[in-house]
Amino acid sequence: MCGIAGGHGHARAVDGRRMLRRLVHRGPDDQGEVQANGSWLGHRRLSIVDVDGGRQPLVNETGDLWLVGNGEVYNHEQVRSGLPAASFATRSDNEVALHLLDSEGPAALDRLEGMYAFLVAGADGSFFAARDPVGIKPLYWARRDGMVRFASEMAAFDADWLPFVESFPPGFHWTPERGLERFASAVGESDREPSDRRQALKDTREALVASVQRQMMGDVPVGVFLSGGLDSSLIAAIAARHLAERGERLQTFAVGTDASPDLLAARVVAEHLGTDHHERVYTAGEAVGAVPLVVRAIEHFDPSLVRSAVPNYLLAELAAQHVKVVLTGEGADELFAGYEYLRDLAGADELQAEMVRTVEGLHDLNLQRCDRVTMAHGLEARVPFLDRQVIAFALGLPPEWKLSWPGEPEKRLLRDAFEGWLPHELLWREKSQFGDGSGAADVLTRRMEQSVSEEELERDSSLTDPPLRTREELAYYRIFAEHLPGVCAERTVSRFATA
Numbered sequence: 394m395c396g397i398a399g400g401h402g403h404a405r406a407v408d409g410r411r412m413l414r415r416l417v418h419r420g421p422d423d424q425g426e427v428q429a430n431g432s433w434l435g436h437r438r439l440s441i442v443d444v445d446g447g448r449q450p451l452v453n454e455t456g457d458l459w460l461v462g463n464g465e466v467y468n469h470e471q472v473r474s475g476l477p478a479a480s481f482a483t484r485s486d487n488e489v490a491l492h493l494l495d496s497e498g499p500a501a502l503d504r505l506e507g508m509y510a511f512l513v514a515g516a517d518g519s520f521f522a523a524r525d526p527v528g529i530k531p532l533y534w535a536r537r538d539g540m541v542r543f544a545s546e547m548a549a550f551d552a553d554w555l556p557f558v559e560s561f562p563p564g565f566h567w568t569p570e571r572g573l574e575r576f577a578s579a580v581g582e583s584d585r586e587p588s589d590r591r592q593a594l595k596d597t598r599e600a601l602v603a604s605v606q607r608q609m610m611g612d613v614p615v616g617v618f619l620s621g622g623l624d625s626s627l628i629a630a631i632a633a634r635h636l637a638e639r640g641e642r643l644q645t646f647a648v649g650t651d652a653s654p655d656l657l658a659a660r661v662v663a664e665h666l667g668t669d670h671h672e673r674v675y676t677a678g679e680a681v682g683a684v685p686l687v688v689r690a691i692e693h694f695d696p697s698l699v700r701s702a703v704p705n706y707l708l709a710e711l712a713a714q715h716v717k718v719v720l721t722g723e724g725a726d727e728l729f730a731g732y733e734y735l736r737d738l739a740g741a742d743e744l745q746a747e748m749v750r751t752v753e754g755l756h757d758l759n760l761q762r763c764d765r766v767t768m769a770h771g772l773e774a775r776v777p778f779l780d781r782q783v784i785a786f787a788l789g790l791p792p793e794w795k796l797s798w799p800g801e802p803e804k805r806l807l808r809d810a811f812e813g814w815l816p817h818e819l820l821w822r823e824k825s826q827f828g829d830g831s832g833a834a835d836v837l838t839r840r841m842e843q844s845v846s847e848e849e850l851e852r853d854s855s856l857t858d859p860p861l862r863t864r865e866e867l868a869y870y871r872i873f874a875e876h877l878p879g880v881c882a883e884r885t886v887s888r889f890a891t892a
Contacts, residue, residue: 395420395449395463396437396768397532398549399512401520401569402540404433412542412549413437419463419545419768425449427459432514436461439771441611441717442469447485453495454480457516460494462487463545464509464530465775467607472504486610487511494521499566503577506607506781510561512543521568526577527779528563528756531764535559541569546765547692547877556879563756579753581781583789590806593790597810600787604780605631608720616644616716618708618774619670621658622824623804624722624731628777630814632720633666644715648673648708650680650833658822665816673711675704677836683707684837684869689876690769691762694869698762700834706766713770723763724778727751728787729804730795731824736803745792752784841868 396419398412406428413424413435420437427434427450436449442465450459466472469486472493473479479492490511493501499521508529513521522543524532534543535550535557544550547558561567564577587593605628609615617629633643645668649656656672663670680703687706688694712719726732727748738744760776767774777783790806797803808820845864853867854860856874861867874880 395439395461396545396549397461397463397510397512398435398542398544399433399461399514399522400540400542401432401514404428404431404540404542406433408542408551409433409435411551412544415549416545418771421771423448425461427452427514429459429514430516430518432518432520434459434461434512434514439717439768439773441465441613441773442486443484444612446483447487448483449485449487451483451485451488451491453491454482458491458495458513459515460487460491460511460513462490462509462511463532464507464525465608465610465773466490466505466507466509467610467780468504468506499523499568499574500576502566508775510545519568521566522561523566523576524561524563526564526781527579527752527760527784529760529764529776529779531756531761532561533558534561534567545768547880548689552878555877558880560757577781579781579784580749580788581785583785586789590794593794593806594810596786597790597807600783601627601777601810602631604777604783605720606635607780608775608777609635611718613717614644614715615718615720615775616646616712617668618705618712618719618721619645619647619659619662619668620722621647621655621660621662621819621822622722623808623820623822624725624778626658626662626722626815626819627725627807627811628720628722629662629666629668630811631777633668643668645670646673646708646712646715646719647671648675648704648711650675650677650836658819662815662819665819671711671715673707675707677840679707680704680833680836681840684841685872686769687766688869688872691765692873692877693758693761694866694873695758696838696863696866696869698758699869700837702762702766703837704833705762706769709767709770709772709774712767713772716772718773718775719767720775720777721763722778723759723774723776724752724755724784725804725807726824727755728778728784729807730792730797731804733803733824736797741791741793741796744796745788748788748792748795752779752788755779838865841865844868 396416416437420439422440423438425436466486469489472489510524510530510532535554565573647659687702842864
């Protein structure tokens with residue numbers, strides 16, 4: 394939804410404004426700021442809910458507490474109805490968080506369903522920061538010399554602050570008095586325990602349908618990134634049905650090289666669903682040319698992440714010309730065991746542990762890519778599979794139901810749950826990574842490896858911990874290091890940084 398920046402402890406507006414200028418792409422519609430007794434808050438706005446009246450910083454009725462937020466609170470209307478004593482000045486979903494914190498304190502954040510990062514400052518010198526439990530929306534912070542700064546992206550920080558920048562942990566809040574405290578986890582307890590597999594299929598379908606419908610809230614049109622794979626096709630199918638009930642037509646967006654598998658499959662899905670479909674066909678030269686922009690946007694240099702980010706970046710550029718919000722299929726592979734390597738695990742317990750691990754690690758990988766490539770173009774991405782209710786339900790299912798046996802496709806439970814929603818050949822289409830299916834992977838690997846010699850890799854591999862693995866990765870790292878000099882380059886080795 395937006396870009397936020399803030400500081401506590403001798404925070405100066407001139408420093409904050411400089412940070413905020415680096416976040417204009419996240420919120421091209423408006424900006425606002427407030428200085429509050431040693432603290433400063435700034436906001437760049439992408440107007441989605443209460444387009445005319447939801448300007449930030451938001452302030453409480455007594456005029457002594459301010460909030461800036463990035464993200465969406467999907468259950469804001471329900472939470473609002475539970476705060477009868479509060480005097481609301483706007484219809485903004487973020488204002489609900491302000492009054493909830495003002496009246497009930499930080500522990501009440503667990504009642505919010507959505508994706509968000511909040512900074513709050515008080516006239517009494519108080520300060521508060523929080524990030525959603527899954528880490529869908531980004532927040533970074535840096536601490537030095539008794540001062541603390543916050544921002545939605547690392548690039549917002551001044552160069553002398555970059556060595557101190559860290560990712561703010563999901564599901565935590567922070568105050569100067571008490572430090573970091575956890576208020577919620579990404580993986581919670583499910584309130585539904587299916588008695589058998591047939592009931593599980595029905596409950597899986599209902600959980601995802603409800604999540605998609607929740608996440609279509611807002612005062613602007615919502616589209617879908619459609620790769621032609623299972624996950625995005627299911628999201629599109631649900632969204633298309635929901636809009637059809639209101640007499641509206643879904644907009645879908647696909648990207649790929651000419652005749653790439655994802656592009657062709659997306660066309661078939663779009664035709665079947667009757668969507669208003671848009672395509673971006675790119676060349677190998679365009680993909681390679683986008684690499685520096687993409688690495689700087691995603692603030693990462695993991696090769697699999699970059700390969701999938703390039704087509705997503707080009708896709709977001711197209712979608713931003715038509716909508717302000719898109720739904721994506723992120724998270725399905727983590728919840729329903731969609732990765733090939735999961736077949737090699739020893740059994741159900743090991744599979745369950747690995748699924749939990751991957752969900753808890755998404756905030757620094759796939760979700761970071763998802764947020765950055767879209768917000769680089771002033772576009773908000775929402776992730777229905779990673780709604781906390783869906784996470785709790787999916788990880789509460791018996792893991793043995795998700796095991797893939799030889800000759801059987803992955804995510805069979807999810808496919809069975811939506812039998813009849815898509816043509817059979819699309820519902821059971823074999824999975825491919827987005828960078829592969831869109832035609833980007835081979836081109837990028839080959840071109841980037843050509844820019845680095847084996848001697849250079851041997852010399853420079855130890856620049857990160859763990860060491861850089863390939864010439865391709867070193868090529869991406871060089872762009873990253875030039876963009877963010879001094880940032881601690883601890884590389885996350887991942888098997889699940891894919892589409």
